[in-house]
Amino acid sequence: MQERILVAEHSKRPKGVEITLMCSSGCGTEVSREREYWREGEYWVLESLAQAAYDVRCESCAERKIEIERRARELTSVTPASWFDPAYAGEAWGEDNY
Numbered sequence: 328m329q330e331r332i333l334v335a336e337h338s339k340r341p342k343g344v345e346i347t348l349m350c351s352s353g354c355g356t357e358v359s360r361e362r363e364y365w366r367e368g369e370y371w372v373l374e375s376l377a378q379a380a381y382d383v384r385c386e387s388c389a390e391r392k393i394e395i396e397r398r399a400r401e402l403t404s405v406t407p408a409s410w411f412d413p414a415y416a417g418e419a420w421g422e423d424n425y
């Protein structure tokens with residue numbers, strides 16, 4: 328459920344609410360996150376708890392996810408990755424090798 332505050336009573340954006348959630352990767356780490364208000368017509372609407380809890384990751388899980396995505400981009404790239412050595416691999420980096 329969303330909480331609404333009349334904009335007229337709060338011309339400035341109200342301060343968010345700090346909550347503690349579990350990392351969504353399931354590592355068991357608690358993550359603090361601020362639930363934020365945004366403006367919807369005449370109201371400041373507080374981000375729902377479900378929205379705030381969506382894809383919450385602790386720092387190390389977030390870094391791991393970025394690293395996996397970077398690696399996936401590198402491997403599917405047309406240009407050879409910086410670590411690719413054709414002499415060592417005995418093959419070329421190209422579409423035929425996907």
Ligand SMILES: [Zn+2]
Binds near residue numbers: 356387388
């Ligand atoms: Zn985590």
